[in-house]
Structure formats: C-alpha cells, structure tokens
Amino acid sequence: MFDSLKKKLQNIRTKFASNIEEAATVQPAVEQPAPPPTVEPAPPPVITPAPPLPGKSLAPPAAREEKREDPTFFNRLKILVREREILLQEKDIEEPLMELEMVLLENDVALPVTDEIIARMKKDLVGRHRKIGASVDDLVVATLRSALCGVLGDGLDLRDYIREHERPVKILFTGVNGTGKTTTVAKVGHYLQKNGFTVVIGAGDTFRAGAIEQIRTHADRLDIKVIQHQAGADPSAVLFDAVQYAKAHEIDVVLADTAGRFHNRANLMNQLEKIRRVMKPDLVVYVDEAVAGNDAVIRAGEFNRAVGTDAVVLTKADMDSKGGAAISVAHTVGKPILFLGTGQGYDDIMPFTPRTVVDELLGGEA
Ligand SMILES: Nc1nc2c(ncn2[C@@H]2O[C@H](COP(=O)(O)OP(=O)(O)O)[C@@H](O)[C@H]2O)c(=O)[nH]1
Ligand SMILES: [Mg+2]
Known part of the structure; x- marks a missing residue:
C-alpha cells in the first residue's frame, strides 16, 4: 500500500534532516554554548590585589578566568547541548519543501491539500525555536506526522x-x-x-x-x-x-x-x-x-x-x-x-x- 509515496517520503525525510543539520552547524549562537576558552598561559598571579573600585566587578580577572575553565561546568553544558535548539529560516528548508510539494502532487495528492501540508510544515519549522535532540530525523518525522494528520482529520469509528x-x-x-x-x-x-x-x-x-x-x-x-x-x-x-x-x-x-x-x-x-x-x-x-x-x-x-x-x-x-x-x-x-x-x-x-x-x-x- 502506498509504496511509491512511502519511498519518496523516506528520501524527503533524509533531505529535510540534512538541511536542518546543516543549518544547525552554521548557527552556533543558538544551538551551542560559547566554545571553551583557548588554553592560554595564566596571567602572572597578582600578589596584592588592589581594593575593588566602586561599581566594578568584585571578582578579579584571574578569578573569573578560573571559573570559566571549571571542567564540570563545561561538562554540564555539553550534556545540555545534546538537546540543541535551532531557529530555522525558510531558506534553510526551501529545497526539501519544494521537493515535498512535487512528490505529493506526483502522487495524486490534491493541490489544496498539498498546499495545506506544506503550509503546516513551514509553520511548524520556520521562525520558531525548535529543540533538536541527537537525531534531527525525529523532528522531521514529528513535523511530517503532524502535517499529514492535520489534513487527514479525525476519522470516524x-x-x-x-x-x-x-x-x-x-x-x-x-x-x-x-x-x-x-x-x-x-x-x-x-x-x-x-x-x-x-x-x-x-x-x-x-x-x-x-x-x-x-x-x-x-x-x-x-x-x-x-x-x-x-x-x-x-x-x-x-x-x-x-x-x-x-x-x-x-x-x-x-x-x-x-x-x-x-x-x-x-x-x-x-x-x-x-x-x-x-x-x-x-x-x-x-x-x-x-x-x-x-x-x-x-x-x-x-x-x-x-x-x-x-x-x-x-x-x-x-x-x-x-x-x-x-x-x-x-x-x-x-x-x-x-x-x-x-x-x-x-x-x-x-x-x-x-x-x-x-x-x-x-x-x-x-
Ligand atoms: N484488490 C481489491 N479489489 C477489490 C477491493 N474491493 C473490491 N474489489 C474488487 O473490485 C471488483 C468490483 O467490486 P464490486 O463490489 O462488484 O463493485 P461494485 O460494482 O461497486 O459493487 C471486484 O472484483 C472486487 O473483488 C479491494 O479493496 N481491493
Ligand atoms: Mg455492486
């Protein structure tokens, strides 16, 4: 049942996933924390720190540097990064969206229904902060699933x-x-x-x-x-x-x-x-x-x-x-x-x- 469409949807799924993955890698500000500081020789220790000036940070620069290098702090961030967040723009997924449109039309999905599916995919993916886990495919499948369910309605038992x-x-x-x-x-x-x-x-x-x-x-x-x-x-x-x-x-x-x-x-x-x-x-x-x-x-x-x-x-x-x-x-x-x-x-x-x-x-x- 529906073998031709199924096969095509598999390809589209891969395309969406690779486009989103690509967009995610050029978007470190949203999806990744600041890179770990380059290991530079620590500044010579300040023996007698000057008394803090009013309105300035209480922590001396050396102390702040030390905090950023705390390995457990970065480990924790790395765990958080597994749940990356991404903000997609339309251009990031324009290509697979157009392909999806063609595939749906070629497989006899009516034009207004095709339009509706594409609109739902866009609305779900573009301009919204989306979490992506280890597999981008999960996000793609969830989005496709909800777009298709949306046009299929509730059914009748x-x-x-x-x-x-x-x-x-x-x-x-x-x-x-x-x-x-x-x-x-x-x-x-x-x-x-x-x-x-x-x-x-x-x-x-x-x-x-x-x-x-x-x-x-x-x-x-x-x-x-x-x-x-x-x-x-x-x-x-x-x-x-x-x-x-x-x-x-x-x-x-x-x-x-x-x-x-x-x-x-x-x-x-x-x-x-x-x-x-x-x-x-x-x-x-x-x-x-x-x-x-x-x-x-x-x-x-x-x-x-x-x-x-x-x-x-x-x-x-x-x-x-x-x-x-x-x-x-x-x-x-x-x-x-x-x-x-x-x-x-x-x-x-x-x-x-x-x-x-x-x-x-x-x-x-x-
Ligand atoms: N492959 C397949 N054949 C079906 C299906 N439903 C009906 N048919 C066949 O379609 C033909 C016409 O069915 P029929 O019930 O007489 O159609 P009617 O004229 O609308 O009453 C018959 O040969 C059925 O066996 C189905 O779901 N799958
Ligand atoms: Mg009959």
Missing part, C-alpha cells in the same frame, strides 16, 4: 457511531460502478459481526444483472441475512423492507447495497433521492477506488454536493502505490474516511485511523 445511535443504524452505500460497493457491504457486514453487532443486508442493486446473486453469495458465506426483491424492483421498497426486518428482529445495523450511478445521471439520482426519503439512512457512505486518485476525490466532492455524503470508503488501497486519494479526500470533501479496502478477502478492510495511516506512510518508525 463505525463501532462508536453505532453504539451512540438508535438501532437499527441504517447505512447506505453509493458511488459509481465497479468501485467495490457490494464487496465493501459484505466486508463491513463481516467486520461488524466480528465486533459483536447483528447485521442485515438490503439488496438494493436491482438494476445490474447478477447483482442480487452477487450480494447473496457473499452474505450466505458470511451467514448474514439478505432482504431481496426481484431484479428490476424498486430499490426503495427493498431497503424499506430491510429496515422493517431489522426493527422487527432487533438487528443493530442495516447495510444497503445500491446500483452504481454517476452524479450527473438524473434518473438514477432521483432514484437515490427516493431511497433516502424512504429508508432515511443515518449514514450515506460514498465508495470509490483509491487507485482512481484525483478522479476519486473529484467524484466524491460531486456526490457530496449532489446527494450529501457522511463518510467515504476507499477500496483497492492494496493496488494503490500513490496514496493521493487517501490523503486528499477527507480534507477536500470535508467528510471522514471510514475504511480502506485492502484486498478481495472479507477481512481485507481497515478502519481508517489517521494515525495508523500516517505511520504506514512514514514507515512506522520513530
């Missing part, structure tokens, strides 16, 4: 959501064709069952040939009840029945599969409006493929404007080496990513926790 809402919680999955809606419905059903919730699936794709069979096969394997009508039936009616079933049987969650549709196809969008009216979903989840990069981000925005979206699932993250959509979609659409799809198996689904995704991107170190 579906288990918490269900616990906090009246049952049944109704979740409608929508999006364009072939992105993995039906597979995601099955995976989410399995995930929720593993987490102790009861689930029913509504076979709301009555449009595409074989769609009802497809969800039925998944559900049978996972031992999940499916509410279905015949092919060509009104999906609103199917999903209404699924909700009624859940109410009657005290099922925790209704997962509604639907046919793929584009936001600009009026008839299918009207159908979706009707589904919304009849089923009254608690969450409308937009599903798209991480591999679609910027297209997925743009489509998610269009869907949100057309019908409203509460959360996003990005599938096929296992096939996505760039990670741009995963980084961009929450910030661009203003809705959290709920899950990443990471393969074709039922367990190949990952709750989207920004922190975990950033760890994955930064190699999980530091």
Whole structure:
C-alpha cells in the first residue's frame, strides 16, 4: 500500500534532516554554548590585589578566568547541548519543501491539500525555536506526522457511531460502478459481526444483472441475512423492507447495497433521492477506488454536493502505490474516511485511523 509515496517520503525525510543539520552547524549562537576558552598561559598571579573600585566587578580577572575553565561546568553544558535548539529560516528548508510539494502532487495528492501540508510544515519549522535532540530525523518525522494528520482529520469509528445511535443504524452505500460497493457491504457486514453487532443486508442493486446473486453469495458465506426483491424492483421498497426486518428482529445495523450511478445521471439520482426519503439512512457512505486518485476525490466532492455524503470508503488501497486519494479526500470533501479496502478477502478492510495511516506512510518508525 502506498509504496511509491512511502519511498519518496523516506528520501524527503533524509533531505529535510540534512538541511536542518546543516543549518544547525552554521548557527552556533543558538544551538551551542560559547566554545571553551583557548588554553592560554595564566596571567602572572597578582600578589596584592588592589581594593575593588566602586561599581566594578568584585571578582578579579584571574578569578573569573578560573571559573570559566571549571571542567564540570563545561561538562554540564555539553550534556545540555545534546538537546540543541535551532531557529530555522525558510531558506534553510526551501529545497526539501519544494521537493515535498512535487512528490505529493506526483502522487495524486490534491493541490489544496498539498498546499495545506506544506503550509503546516513551514509553520511548524520556520521562525520558531525548535529543540533538536541527537537525531534531527525525529523532528522531521514529528513535523511530517503532524502535517499529514492535520489534513487527514479525525476519522470516524463505525463501532462508536453505532453504539451512540438508535438501532437499527441504517447505512447506505453509493458511488459509481465497479468501485467495490457490494464487496465493501459484505466486508463491513463481516467486520461488524466480528465486533459483536447483528447485521442485515438490503439488496438494493436491482438494476445490474447478477447483482442480487452477487450480494447473496457473499452474505450466505458470511451467514448474514439478505432482504431481496426481484431484479428490476424498486430499490426503495427493498431497503424499506430491510429496515422493517431489522426493527422487527432487533438487528443493530442495516447495510444497503445500491446500483452504481454517476452524479450527473438524473434518473438514477432521483432514484437515490427516493431511497433516502424512504429508508432515511443515518449514514450515506460514498465508495470509490483509491487507485482512481484525483478522479476519486473529484467524484466524491460531486456526490457530496449532489446527494450529501457522511463518510467515504476507499477500496483497492492494496493496488494503490500513490496514496493521493487517501490523503486528499477527507480534507477536500470535508467528510471522514471510514475504511480502506485492502484486498478481495472479507477481512481485507481497515478502519481508517489517521494515525495508523500516517505511520504506514512514514514507515512506522520513530
Ligand atoms: N484488490 C481489491 N479489489 C477489490 C477491493 N474491493 C473490491 N474489489 C474488487 O473490485 C471488483 C468490483 O467490486 P464490486 O463490489 O462488484 O463493485 P461494485 O460494482 O461497486 O459493487 C471486484 O472484483 C472486487 O473483488 C479491494 O479493496 N481491493
Ligand atoms: Mg455492486
């Protein structure tokens, strides 16, 4: 997952670290104490010191010199220096910042999101006294981590959501064709069952040939009840029945599969409006493929404007080496990513926790 971006971020990390290290070495005033005094022959001892003049230092020069040479004093300073402090200017990190910008754009991170990440890096690093320990890399990773977490938002834990809402919680999955809606419905059903919730699936794709069979096969394997009508039936009616079933049987969650549709196809969008009216979903989840990069981000925005979206699932993250959509979609659409799809198996689904995704991107170190 996200291998190309991960590799590039590793390089960038090294570049930042070496630039900051360089800036630190030409900046002794901030990060280092005065160098130890050059060992000069001590001045001849003053045998009879003159009485101190009013307003002058009480300590004679020889005594002050002696104090500066105290080895324990310098040892203590050296220990302090391990926690160096640095004041970076923009020019110190201009080069790696520009490279980071290019890398993000090349890996399909949307322009406004790239800008935001760069702005956060700058704000964190430039013009502020920053402590650097033995490893500058720690500072770089912390800064990158916080910039990326900043654009990824808080995420949404579906288990918490269900616990906090009246049952049944109704979740409608929508999006364009072939992105993995039906597979995601099955995976989410399995995930929720593993987490102790009861689930029913509504076979709301009555449009595409074989769609009802497809969800039925998944559900049978996972031992999940499916509410279905015949092919060509009104999906609103199917999903209404699924909700009624859940109410009657005290099922925790209704997962509604639907046919793929584009936001600009009026008839299918009207159908979706009707589904919304009849089923009254608690969450409308937009599903798209991480591999679609910027297209997925743009489509998610269009869907949100057309019908409203509460959360996003990005599938096929296992096939996505760039990670741009995963980084961009929450910030661009203003809705959290709920899950990443990471393969074709039922367990190949990952709750989207920004922190975990950033760890994955930064190699999980530091
Ligand atoms: N590699 C991979 N394939 C996926 C993932 N999710 C779905 N697919 C595949 O994508 C194809 C289309 O999935 P489907 O659920 O039928 O899409 P729908 O048309 O949106 O319902 C199927 O072959 C799925 O196995 C995923 O996370 N990773
Ligand atoms: Mg489908």
